[in-house]
Structure formats: C-alpha cells, structure tokens
Amino acid sequence: MIIGNTKLTSNKILAPMAEITDYSFRTIAKKFGCGLTYTQMVSAEGIIKNNFDTLRMCAFSRAEKPIGVQLLGKDPAIVGRAVKELVRFKPDVIDLNCGCPVDKVYGKKMGAYILSQPDNLGKLVKEMVKNSEGIPISVKVRLGHKKKINVIENAKIIEDNGASIITIHARSRSDRYSIDPNWDWIAKVKDTVKIKVIGNGSIFNATDAEEMVNKTSCDGVLIARGALGNPFIFKDKNYLPELDEIYTTALEHTELLQKEQDVRIHLDRAKKNIIWYFKYLNGIENLISELYSATCFEKLKEIIYNHKNRLLENYYPQSDTEDIRKQFNNKVLFWLAKKEDKIIE
Numbered sequence: 001m002i003i004g005n006t007k008l009t010s011n012k013i014l015a016p017m018a019e020i021t022d023y024s025f026r027t028i029a030k031k032f033g034c035g036l037t038y039t040q041m042v043s044a045e046g047i048i049k050n051n052f053d054t055l056r057m058c059a060f061s062r063a064e065k066p067i068g069v070q071l072l073g074k075d076p077a078i079v080g081r082a083v084k085e086l087v088r089f090k091p092d093v094i095d096l097n098c099g100c101p102v103d104k105v106y107g108k109k110m111g112a113y114i115l116s117q118p119d120n121l122g123k124l125v126k127e128m129v130k131n132s133e134g135i136p137i138s139v140k141v142r143l144g145h146k147k148k149i150n151v152i153e154n155a156k157i158i159e160d161n162g163a164s165i166i167t168i169h170a171r172s173r174s175d176r177y178s179i180d181p182n183w184d185w186i187a188k189v190k191d192t193v194k195i196k197v198i199g200n201g202s203i204f205n206a207t208d209a210e211e212m213v214n215k216t217s218c219d220g221v222l223i224a225r226g227a228l229g230n231p232f233i234f235k236d237k238n239y240l241p242e243l244d245e246i247y248t249t250a251l252e253h254t255e256l257l258q259k260e261q262d263v264r265i266h267l268d269r270a271k272k273n274i275i276w277y278f279k280y281l282n283g284i285e286n287l288i289s290e291l292y293s294a295t296c297f298e299k300l301k302e303i304i305y306n307h308k309n310r311l312l313e314n315y316y317p318q319s320d321t322e323d324i325r326k327q328f329n330n331k332v333l334f335w336l337a338k339k340e341d342k343i344i345e
C-alpha cells in the first residue's frame, strides 16, 4: 500500500490506542514488521495551546516513520490549525478520530458524534487538507449509529473533501466488542470510493488479516486488541513465539518504558503490557498479583524473569486459556473486570 510518497513495507497497521500506542509500543510493533503505526488520539486544541501532555503524546522520532498522528476535535478552524502545527514534524498521515464512542468524547460532540454531522465532517476534512501541505489526511470512522448506518455517505464526504484514506471500524457507535464487526460494509465502501480504504475490527492473527483483505479488497488492515502483548501479529504469517521470545520482547518493551521520564505513568503502563504478553500462558493470575505490588522497574524485571523460569519448570497449574481469551476479547483490561461485568467493555 502506498500513502503519499511512502510505500508501506506491510499493509498491517497498528491502530491508535489511548494510553497504549506510545513510543515503546510503536517501536516494538515496527520491529516485528508493522507497516504504519499511529499515536494515540490527541486533542487538536491541546496542540494549538502547546499543552505539554498533548505534545508529549503525539511526539515521535524520525526512526519511527512511517507514522500517523491522530487528532480529536470538532471545530474545523482549530483542527486545521493543529494540522498546520503538526506539518512541521512531518508525520506521514494525519488522521481525524470520528469513531470514539465513549461518553466523555461523544458528549463533547467529538469522535463518533461527528458521524451524524455530515456538514461539519466535510468542513473538518477540507480544513485539514488545506493545511496539510500535501501530507495525506485520513479519517477513522465507525459505521454510524445503530439506527442509521451512514458509512457510505460519510465515505463520499470524506473523499469529496480531499482526504486520501478512510479507516473503517466495522461496528456502530453503540456496538460493544461482543458484537462481531460487519466487514461487508468495508467492501461496500471500497466499491464506492477511490481513496484508500483500511479495514478494522477483530483481527487477531495473520489469517484474519488475510481474510479481511480477501473478503473486502481493502488496501490495509488496522489492528488494535490483536496487537496487545502480541507484536508477533505483524509478521507475514501466523506465528507462535516460543516462551523465550515472549520474555525477551516483554523485557525490551519494559526497558523502553523505563527510559521514559514519568515513572508513575510508565510503571503502570509496563505492568499492563507485561500482563498482555503472558496472558495465554499458565500462572497469569499469579503474575498479575505479583505485578500489582511492584513499585520500581527493577522489581518488574525480576518478576518477569522469575515468572519465565517458573514457566520453564512447569511450576503453574494449567490455566483456562479459553476463558482468558474470552475475557480479553471483551475487555482488554480483563484483570480489572469483576466477575459479573466480565463481558462489558
């Protein structure tokens, strides 16, 4: 897939994920073959106000390219100015979030709210394109609202106003992860527009990715939950890493986070990633409770080293992997879910 002047080495793309797709996560994904990564969503207003946290969330290094920055905003003038600021750093794509369903975003008329505002959607895209100095603009959408699926209309608006890419998470605003995505809509959009179409929704291995391309003819696939603790998904073929590779990758990821300056944030983030790496192996409950009490990076590294050795010695009883898989697919922070709300995202 080619975007702008850049030919991606793979059509598998890392999805934007809040508080997850930071420098460390993106670096590991790229190492395993990911063709394009995204920052998490960042506030357009935060960018134009030079908000420190916002700028940190969308900072990236040259070595990470190709990379996309995702913006959250509703006011075309503000989003346009944010694009102008970003252009200086030469990201390869600038994306607009029109899919976030959570109340604190939707309630402010941003994210998926924009799906029901065709006029504003058009103005937002136009303003982004006007200020982007040729950097491709993309828009990430959901299908619409349950009662009004309007992804085809929105795709035309996005194309007509000059965007180069549309990314479709094939669920409606209110669909939880327990509802299967409807990939047929990706195929219908691909039949309708000439711009690049990236499909998204429940890709958990290389076979799923191939299947989405075959069924929808999309140009690329965007992977979110399937990449958590599993950068191996970006390899060409289905690939089951040995324990040693899981361990060294979890350690490398933890050390990249350790280099960051905000120890409080990054220690919690490292714990989250470590749990994802080991989630389908025995002893995960034990690992989770040990990680909870750790207060420094050195302790985290000691815990995963010991955990790996116990796994090698078959120390733990057999886990119910299917149950963990179900819990994870419905709620990525599955270890925080109470028994009764396991399946609520």
Ligand SMILES: Cc1cc2nc3c(=O)[nH]c(=O)nc-3n(C[C@H](O)[C@H](O)[C@H](O)COP(=O)(O)O)c2cc1C
Pocket (backbone or CB within 6 Å): 015, 016, 017, 018, 020, 040, 041, 070, 097, 099, 100, 140, 169, 200, 201, 202, 203, 222, 223, 224, 225, 226, 332
């Ligand atoms: C923890 C988490 C954080 C997310 N944050 C963002 C975000 O910042 N921007 C965005 O457009 N989508 C976000 N998403 C949605 C994903 O990018 C993706 O569209 C969705 O999870 C469906 O893909 P999947 O089935 O591969 O998980 C997030 C998803 C998860 C699980």
